[in-house]
């Protein structure tokens with residue numbers, strides 16, 4: 001762990017910058033996106049249809065279990081380092097105090113009340129722009145970005161997508177200007193969930209002062225964004241493990257030639273220095289090994305489901321009503337089949353049907369090959385015919401090839417020659 005002063009704060013701000021980039025990039029590059037109007041789920045660049053249950057299931061289970069494993073191992077580190085609510089709330093607080101300082105400095109000849117109003121108006125303008133941006137990016141997780149931009153530029157308040165965008169923008173404005181970090185201690189369920197998932201070896205922020213070095217400067221309390229005193233307990237639900245108090249205490253005590261009294265620690269027990277890469281990563285017991293194995297199982301299931309995926313899904317089935325076959329005026333026996341093709345790829349495709357292993361058979365369909373646009377589904381029917389059987393054969397087994405994919409089928413015909 002970094003030992004130089006303010007190192008956790010710097011690390012956190014770098015991680016926050018990467019998170020904002022990821023928050024913007026993930027929907028734009030279809031890494032994770034749930035397109036509601038088109039009913040598509042995008043994961044790792046794959047365009048998945050809602051009907052692709054196994055992939056959607058493994059994706060959601062993998063992401064959910066990732067949150068669980070991270071809570072068991074690293075406690076509230078997600079809150080302090082990765083949570084968008086935390087990142088935008090802290091950004092709002094920083095901008096507010098920056099503008100107040102700037103206005104006080106530049107407009108010092110104005111009355112304090114006027115300066116405060118100017119600073120607040122500027123800050124609200126920044127919050128408004130930031131809210132439109134954050135709401136736009138958030139909505140791109142559910143609506144295609146160009147479609148959403150079009151709705152935004154045309155001030156669309158009629159469609160459900162446009163209205164949802166407006167509501168999310170207002171909620172974001174209220175959040176960034178009024179709620180901010182209060183959200184973490186009032187609405188967010190993750191803190192309570194973490195309390196249930198964590199155990200005696202979960203990473204936490206802990207105060208320990210066996211030699212009585214604390215000088216009661218209370219700097220750790222003043223810098224805490226959640227307004228708590230970590231010296232009271234490492235298990236306070238408000239603590240988001242941001243480590244601002246670690247930096248603050250170290251900064252104060254290093255000047256007196258002492259070490260900081262607040263640290264990241266695996267559990268609240270006094271422990272010897274953690275040795276070995278497994279323990280440093282937090283793999284302390286069988287429970288954690290099992291949690292990692294379950295996560296690996298979901299990742300493997302997802303990998304297998306993705307590798308078995310067909311970009312063009314063809315389904316063929318015989319259509320046998322009351323009549324199993326019909327005899328045409330040309331003396332041939334006809335069997336009817338139905339097909340459905342889903343083009344889940346992002347380019348046009350063509351599927352050609354052929355018959356294999358059925359002597360003298362002919363295939364009749366309106367158009368063969370069948371052309372499909374990207375994302376298009378097509379269904380239809382075709383007939384296969386052949387001269388009436390001469391060997392008393394009632395069921396003939398054969399294959400229909402859709403491009404190169406074989407489908408086992410049966411051809412039914414009367415037992416006796418007609």
Ligand code: SF4
Pocket residue numbers: 205223224225226227228229230238239240241242243244245246
């Ligand atoms: S107690 Fe320390 S780690 Fe916890 S929220 Fe406050 S500053 Fe962050």
Ligand code: SF4
Pocket residue numbers: 207213214215216217218219220221231248249250252253261262
């Ligand atoms: S910053 Fe350190 S020395 Fe100061 S009150 Fe907090 S724990 Fe004590």
